[in-house]
Amino acid sequence: MTRMRVTTPAMLLLLSTFVARPVSATELPLKIIVAAGTHSRVDVPVSISISENTPLPARIRLWELRNGVKVAVPAQRDRGKTAHLWWILTGETPADTQRTYLLEAGAPAAHTAPLIHVRESNDHLEIVRGTARLLRYNTTATPLPPGADPKYKRSGYINPVWTPSGQVVTDRAENYLHQLGVWLAYVGTRFEGRAPNFWDLLNGKATVQYTGTQHKTSGPVFASFTIRQNHIDLGLPKRPKVALQETWRVRAWNVGTEEGYWIYDLETTLRCAGPSPLTVKKHSWGGMAIRGAPQWYGDQCNVLTSEGKTRAQANHSRVRWCDISGATDAVWSGLTTMSHPGNLRHPEPVRVNQTIPYFCFVDAYLGDFTITPAEPLVLKYRFYVHDDKVEASRAERVWRDFAEPPQTTVTKVTPADR
Numbered sequence: 408m409t410r411m412r413v414t415t416p417a418m419l420l421l422l423s424t425f426v427a428r429p430v431s432a433t434e435l436p437l438k439i440i441v442a443a444g445t446h447s448r449v450d451v452p453v454s455i456s457i458s459e460n461t462p463l464p465a466r467i468r469l470w471e472l473r474n475g476v477k478v479a480v481p482a483q484r485d486r487g488k489t490a491h492l493w494w495i496l497t498g499e500t501p502a503d504t505q506r507t508y509l510l511e512a513g514a515p516a517a518h519t520a521p522l523i524h525v526r527e528s529n530d531h532l533e534i535v536r537g538t539a540r541l542l543r544y545n546t547t548a549t550p551l552p553p554g555a556d557p558k559y560k561r562s563g564y565i566n567p568v569w570t571p572s573g574q575v576v577t578d579r580a581e582n583y584l585h586q587l588g589v590w591l592a593y594v595g596t597r598f599e600g601r602a603p604n605f606w607d608l609l610n611g612k613a614t615v616q617y618t619g620t621q622h623k624t625s626g627p628v629f630a631s632f633t634i635r636q637n638h639i640d641l642g643l644p645k646r647p648k649v650a651l652q653e654t655w656r657v658r659a660w661n662v663g664t665e666e667g668y669w670i671y672d673l674e675t676t677l678r679c680a681g682p683s684p685l686t687v688k689k690h691s692w693g694g695m696a697i698r699g700a701p702q703w704y705g706d707q708c709n710v711l712t713s714e715g716k717t718r719a720q721a722n723h724s725r726v727r728w729c730d731i732s733g734a735t736d737a738v739w740s741g742l743t744t745m746s747h748p749g750n751l752r753h754p755e756p757v758r759v760n761q762t763i764p765y766f767c768f769v770d771a772y773l774g775d776f777t778i779t780p781a782e783p784l785v786l787k788y789r790f791y792v793h794d795d796k797v798e799a800s801r802a803e804r805v806w807r808d809f810a811e812p813p814q815t816t817v818t819k820v821t822p823a824d825r
Contacts, residue, residue, distance in 0.1 A: 435463070436511035436820045441496055441813050448500040450662040451808040452628070455510075455815055457490040468515040469494055472507045479516035480508065481627035481661075493628050495662055496813060509820065523661040524625030525632050532620065534630045534659045534671070541659050541669060541792075542568045544634065546617045552581050559608050562617040563636035564590035565657070566698075570794045571664045574740040576732075578701045578764075585609065586698040586765055589790070591653070591675060592638075593771070594693035597686040598650045601642040606693050613650075614639050621654070631658035637680070649680040651778065667794040670805070678783040686777045691723070692758040692769050695788060697744055699764030703733030708764040709741070711799065713806065718759055723772055725754040728806050730797050731766060740794050744768075745806045747787035751776065 441453050457463055463484070469492075470477040482494040492510075500506060521537035530547040533540055548560035566588025568577045577588035585592075585608045592605040592615055603613035615638050623632040638651035659671035675695070679685060687693070699708060710718035713727040721729070732741025746755045746768060756772040768788075770776065778784045789809040791802065 435467075436509060438818045438820050439508040439510060440505050440816045440818070441500075441508065442505040442816075443500045443502055443813055444811065445502055446807045446811065447502045447804070448496055448808060448813055449804065450498065451496045451500075451813060452493055452660050452662075453496050453813055453815055454485070454491040454493045455817060457484070457492055463492065464512050466512065466514050467492075468511060468513050470509040470511075472509060477509065482510075482515070483626040483628035485624075485629075485631075486622075495628060495660070500813070521661075522625060522627055523630040523659060525623040525630050527620075527623070532623065532632050532634070534632075534657075536630075536659075536661065536664060536669075539571065539573070539664065540569050542657075542671060544632070544655075544657065546620070546634070549579065551584065555581075555584060556609055558611050558614075559584040561585075561587065561608060561614055563615050563634075564588055568742060568790075568792055570740045570792055571667055571669060572738065572740070572794045574700075574735050574738055574794065576700050576735075576740050576742045576792060578698050580698060580701065580763070583698070583763065583765075586696070586763075589673075589695075589697055590615075591695050592693060593687045593690075595688035595690045595771070596650075597688060598640055599648075599683050601640060603638075603640040603642055603650060605638050611641060613641055615653075627661060629658050629660050631656065633657075638677075638685075650683070650685050651677050652680045653677050669792050671790050671792070672787065672809075673790065674785070674787045676783050676785050677778055679778060679780040682780055684777050684779040686775055687771045689774050690769070690771045692767055694755075694768045694770055695744070695786060696767035697731060697742060697765065699731045699742070700733060700735050700740075701764075702735045703731070703764035705762060708733045709796075710759055710766065711797070711802075712757070713754070713799075713803065715799065718761065721757060721759040721766075722761070723756050723758065723769075725756050727754050727810070728802055729757050729759070729766055729768075730791075730802060731764060732793075732796060733764065738794070739796050741792075741797060743791040743793065743797055743802050743805070745789040745791065745802075745809055747789070748810050750786050750788075751784065 469480045469482040485491045523536045532544045564587035567575045594606040605613040621633040656674045711730045728745040730743040752770045755768040759766045
């Protein structure tokens, strides 16, 4: 059995860009250098951290310096665990090159690009860009088919996910009602001497339910929401007990829509709800999971992994990313899910079903692990939602942008920079 490892500051640097220290209001204006590193970049999010003690003023503007010309760049603040200012490194940035930006106080320039925003209703949250829907997170249990067992009622999952052309690439399958679009659940667990199964809802031993929305934000660079959901042990008669408290932070980036793709990130943190640990036992499936579109059943489903394995070869192999795709109404589309290097047991094993269009990252395939009150489990994934078939080289580039992002450094502005 392995204990959970605590994510170190070095691991956290992999998720965002590097800056030696937080930026404060007293230092404006500032010059920012973004270095591509050893990989070519295309439309990749970058950021600098912001000081919590002396935050930036309410009105700031960001410029890119291109051959002596200042070009306005949309930027957006993120007030998460650590405050950041984000923008998109637009277009292609070749390997071993850098780009220069100027950050100063003042009203931002007007931008014509559609905002990306979170839209909330009584039973779900949706991320929308212009008139196009990107994804839906279900805050209540969606209606079941006639005759279905009510134990299948569950909230706390993403479905549908749409491509830029409007194709739906996920499903809550009527013949597998515990498979829920994009969801997270574990199978063989041990908690206070019981064995709650959060995956197989029909056994009635456990469930996962949404409990509240902590935060949501919209803007020109990204839209995000942070939600809470509980993993509930139903093994005690008439006394359900919360075993794990989970937080999802979902963020969709305002990139790629015109090129037939878009990107969102999902970070989940699983914490013990009380003093009792929870052990996930060795198993062949269970974890972050994806159920593909219903038209992809049988041999209509394609799978490709970062190691070049196809559906017939990929089961329980270890991967950095896994793509599932197929044709819907004669139009090809798919979803590539990417594992962060800081994740437990990365590169992660995947369970790939040979009949139904589903796969999951299954860390438990390599053995038991335990979530303790002192060590929560943090997992990060990037989802690349695409029309048409994805080329392995493109999926690899998007994964590199996620795993090894450009580095950012900040310096004071000199007279020559103005």
